[in-house]
Amino acid sequence: MYRFAIEKVLDERFLTRLVEKFRAREIPEYDRLDRYYASRNDTVRLRSMKSGKPNNKILHGFSRYISNMATSYFMGKPIRYQVEDKEYHEAIQDYLKDTYNYNYEISKAASKKGIAFEILYINEKSELRGRKYEAQEILPVYSPQADEFLECAIHLWETRDLDGNLLSDGADVYDKTDIWKFRRKNKAALYDLYEVEPHYLSDVPVIVYWNNEEQTGDYECVIPEIDAYDKAQSNTANDKDYFTDAYLIIKGAGGGFTDDEGNEIPQSEAERNLRNSRVMFFDDNGDAKFLVKQADGSQDEAYKDRIFRDIFFISQVPAMTDESFSGDLSGIAIRYKLIGLEQLAIMKENKFRLAVQKKIKLVTDWINLKYSRNYDPSLVQQIYERNFIDNDTEKIENAGKAEGMVSKETQLSMLPSSVVPDTKEELERIAEEKRKEEFGYGEEEIPEDET
Secondary structure (H helix, E strand, O other): OEEOOHHHHOOHHHHHHHHHHHHHHOHHHHHHHHHHHOOOOHHHHOOOOOOOOOOOOOOOOHHHHHHHHHHHHHHOOOOEEEOOOHHHHHHHHHHHOOOOOHHHHHHHHHHHHOEEEEEEEEOOOOOEEEEEEOHHHEEEEEOOOOOOOEEEEEEEEEEEOOOOOEEEEEEEEEOOOEEEEEEEOOOOOOOEEEEEEEOOOOOOOEEEEEOOOOOOOOOHHHHHHHHHHHHHHHHHHHHHHHHHOOEEEEEEEOOOOEOOOOOEOOHHHHHHHHHHHOOOOEEEEEEEEEEOOOOOHHHHHHHHHHHHHHHHHHHOOOOOOOHHHOOOOOHHHHHHHOHHHHHHHHHHHHHHHHHHHHHHHHHHHHHHHHHOOOOOHHHOEEEOOOOOOOOHHHHHHHHHHOOOOOOHHHHHHOOOOOOOOOHHHHHHHHHHHHHHHHHOOOHHHOOHHHO
16 A cells, blocks of 8 residues: 655656556566466466477466356345435436446455445536556556545556557546646657646545455465466366376387298387287286376375365355255255355445445535535445355245334335345335325326325
């Protein structure tokens, strides 16, 4: 974590050193995590063997499985936002609605590398928009003060020609009011400030999404185990190849080394003659056997099984192919088996909620500025729901049993989101139906003589 004052970051020489340090220390690790997600695991993929020896490279997609499972469980269902003020709710929903499952992709990026970013900006039509950025593209700089708020963020970018030659290397520094744009023609030069423009938002317009307090990816802690499993499986495949290509040792053989007339066959022709005749004669001390490595396959499989279990135990993501998930399990039983994944999701939610709260504040401040309103962002409630196969019938029955014991709003909140996606809207529909039943018209159909 980098902690510097904005005045220091805007110094061209210091900015150049800071970016170079980030690219040398952080980006290689982020790139490595990307490779593991893409099942291009380093240890076996990069190893070499002596010429002529088997060199199988069996790579496993544990990283992809862990990240996808954790992200889908946590953010498979979009965040719901609730606020009492109907006008404010409609206004902010236009900016926060998850039409393209935007939050899911941000959460997945954070799951892979421990951190992800979003930049809010005003386009040429004066519309507020957001864009996701990967960990390699943004360098966050925090305040050196005790509160550690985001002091500024540096967006790194490059332009290249068709042959991949660098044309321009840029660094845009976002602070609380402006965007300071730097660039250089090659990476040996210092950054040069060429433009400053306002971003029109109330704070640094960069949203930082941490995966957890340590800013680590979901599979980062099990990379050594993944490498060990890749190596074990690859070595097993190598042993199979060694067995297939094993040397045949022939000792004291007569048959096959002479022709039908008893003439000795040249050694270079002996192998072919043996294959054709399929007969060998041995003297008293003769023998023929393959030269193979003696190995206990059961020990190898036990070793791989232990690594396999460790990968899922340490990552807190269950292996859904495990026999413990087979059979007709109740919802409670399945939730118990997913308790590790639930704890992981809670850590993710705690950090994601803080990031979204900043986004809500920036969006609300923009709405207040643009439409001369005075909405309070602290009134917006975020509702997270796990992507879990629930027994909807059981939930509906439990909600029905709560009749008369809790408020109508609490009772409706007990129902599945597939039935009642928004409690406030559902209460309004119920009230509207009651008005129609009692008076024969709804609120929007009030006759003129009763206004």
